[in-house]
Amino acid sequence: MARMKFLCDAERCIECNGCVTACKNEHEVPWGVNRRRVVTLDDGVPGEKSISVACMHCTDAPCAAVCPVDCFYTTPDGIVLHNKDLCIGCGYCFYACPFGAPQYPQQSAFGVRGKMDKCTFCAGGPDADGSAEEIKKYGRNRIAEGKLPLCAEMCATKALIAGDGDVVADIYRKRVLKRGGRPQTWGWETAYKG
Amino acid sequence: MATNPKDPRARQRRRKRIALWSLVAILAGALLLPLGGYLYVNSVEAAPAQPAGAAAAEQQSNPRANYWRAVREGYEGYTAASGPYTTNVLIQNGGQNWRQVRNGPVAAVLPWVMAAMILGLGMYYVLHGPVKLSSPPSGRSVERWTFNERVLHWYTAVLFILLAITGLSLMLGRALMIPWMGLNAFGAYAGIAIAIHNYLGPLFIVGLILEIAFWVRYAIPKQVDWEWFKAGGGYFGGHAHPSAEKLNAGEKIFVFWLATVVMGIAVSITGIVLDFPNLGFSIQTMQISSIVHGVAAIIYVTIILMHMYLGSIGVNGALDAMTTGRVSAEWAKQHHDLWYQEVGRK
Numbered sequence: 001m002a003r004m005k006f007l008c009d010a011e012r013c014i015e016c017n018g019c020v021t022a023c024k025n026e027h028e029v030p031w032g033v034n035r036r037r038v039v040t041l042d043d044g045v046p047g048e049k050s051i052s053v054a055c056m057h058c059t060d061a062p063c064a065a066v067c068p069v070d071c072f073y074t075t076p077d078g079i080v081l082h083n084k085d086l087c088i089g090c091g092y093c094f095y096a097c098p099f100g101a102p103q104y105p106q107q108s109a110f111g112v113r114g115k116m117d118k119c120t121f122c123a124g125g126p127d128a129d130g131s132a133e134e135i136k137k138y139g140r141n142r143i144a145e146g147k148l149p150l151c152a153e154m155c156a157t158k159a160l161i162a163g164d165g166d167v168v169a170d171i172y173r174k175r176v177l178k179r180g181g182r183p184q185t186w187g188w189e190t191a192y193k194g
Numbered sequence: 195m196a197t198n199p200k201d202p203r204a205r206q207r208r209r210k211r212i213a214l215w216s217l218v219a220i221l222a223g224a225l226l227l228p229l230g231g232y233l234y235v236n237s238v239e240a241a242p243a244q245p246a247g248a249a250a251a252e253q254q255s256n257p258r259a260n261y262w263r264a265v266r267e268g269y270e271g272y273t274a275a276s277g278p279y280t281t282n283v284l285i286q287n288g289g290q291n292w293r294q295v296r297n298g299p300v301a302a303v304l305p306w307v308m309a310a311m312i313l314g315l316g317m318y319y320v321l322h323g324p325v326k327l328s329s330p331p332s333g334r335s336v337e338r339w340t341f342n343e344r345v346l347h348w349y350t351a352v353l354f355i356l357l358a359i360t361g362l363s364l365m366l367g368r369a370l371m372i373p374w375m376g377l378n379a380f381g382a383y384a385g386i387a388i389a390i391h392n393y394l395g396p397l398f399i400v401g402l403i404l405e406i407a408f409w410v411r412y413a414i415p416k417q418v419d420w421e422w423f424k425a426g427g428g429y430f431g432g433h434a435h436p437s438a439e440k441l442n443a444g445e446k447i448f449v450f451w452l453a454t455v456v457m458g459i460a461v462s463i464t465g466i467v468l469d470f471p472n473l474g475f476s477i478q479t480m481q482i483s484s485i486v487h488g489v490a491a492i493i494y495v496t497i498i499l500m501h502m503y504l505g506s507i508g509v510n511g512a513l514d515a516m517t518t519g520r521v522s523a524e525w526a527k528q529h530h531d532l533w534y535q536e537v538g539r540k
Contacts, residue, residue: 086381
């Protein structure tokens with residue numbers, strides 16, 4: 001079985017936010033909820049880098065480890081999904097997640113969190129594949145249709161790639177080997193004096 | 195002494211002196227001149243040595259690796275996305291620490307303290323039984339708590355019990371309740387529990403603050419309280435019941451100061467942080483609050499378990515104080531003799 005992975009190539013991402021828009025549109029994500037976001041490091045400074053980040057579908061997922069109602073599960077593809085019927089909006093997964101993936105729709109004047117929403121790798125949730133229930137709660141289930149996550153499919157520079165971890169790693173390795181210009185190996189300048 | 199240069203003895207003395215001083219000068223020069231290198235290095239190369247060293251340090255660590263290391267340690271960037279839970283940090287480290295502390299010491303170890311307290315109280319009851327009145331009640335009684343004080347106590351007590359049950363369910367439910375309830379039933383219960391916990395919490399804080407304000411005057415520690423502790427409160431061995439004021443030393447230190455004041459205020463402040471995510475607290479503040487809330491709550495519940503035992507089945511006649519508000523004169527004399535004398539004088 002494939003082990004699904006996202007990979008964002010920081011040398012290619014141009015911070016167009018196409019992945020964010022594609023995700024929001026495909027899944028009708030509520031206002032204020034970002035399943036995916038682009039973070040630009042050293043914005044406006046030479047050497048700035050942009051990275052698109054969402055749920056990384058960890059093997060030992062911290063969200064799943066701390067959830068008081070145990071609503072997370074990992075699919076055979078290695079995709080971390082959660083059951084919104086169980087979620088109580090306690091916020092623990094947000095505390096634990098290194099990537100800031102869990103999001104909550106604001107529900108009331110008291111600031112009570114709604115049920116957690118996060119990237120599903122376009123794989124929906126525990127409801128029947130493609131059912132109206134599933135689309136309403138988790139968005140489209142593209143994996144069940146044999147398609148890959150829309151954010152990666154939409155990426156103009158193919159910075160964001162998603163799919164079987166082996167294939168993704170292979171693509172990236174070929175890129176690194178073929179990339180021209182100055183050698184990127186650390187110590188090159190010292191060894192060959194420019 | 196005037197010397198004659200022609201005097202051969204004087205010439206000999208002079209030669210000896212010259213030889214001695216020459217030797218001293220040669221030795222001193224031999225020892226000190228080699229150190230002059232340091233002087234040269236320090237004075238001449240001090241200024242340009244610094245950038246060269248920095249350049250060397252930079253060459254020793256990979257700039258690209260340093261860049262991503264900074265990202266790994268929570269370096270902040272810019273993001274166009276906006277929302278209450280959207281962060282401009284790619285990787286926040288605190289979560290993993292929070293997970294380890296929360297799932298380890300807080301949720302898996304500390305609750306055993308609570309279990310030990312329940313076990314200890316149960317064993318004490320079985321082996322020792324309740325503390326009995328030493329003389330039969332004569333029918334005379336004294337007022338211990340006014341109506342308002344009792345209403346305040348039970349208001350806070352009922353909220354405390356509800357908060358404790360719902361809070362402990364959320365902390366320990368996954369380990370203790372899901373196995374027999376199942377995911378769906380527990381999920382439904384947890385949804386109600388978190389709502390009760392979040393809405394009643396602020397009401398509990400009101401009761402807590404009023405309790406502290408009304409009862410702090412009875413809880414000032416005095417010399418007699420030290421004697422009470424040294425006698426173990428009269429609960430162990432054949433000790434005679436030590437003297438106590440309206441509140442005995444255990445009530446003062448454990449129930450009032452440690453539980454109500456310290457743990458109560460700790461759970462209140464951290465509870466507000468956790469209850470109102472819309473107030474804009476940082477994720478680090480919420481992580482620390484969650485840990486403090488859990489630890490303080492367990493200690494609080496542990497002490498209150500002891501308080502509940504001693505206020506009900508543990509000490510005969512104690513419960514009357516909080517139900518009718520009056521205790522028998524014999525109970526007052528036995529358990530709170532100094533307070534009884536004070537009431538008697540009035």
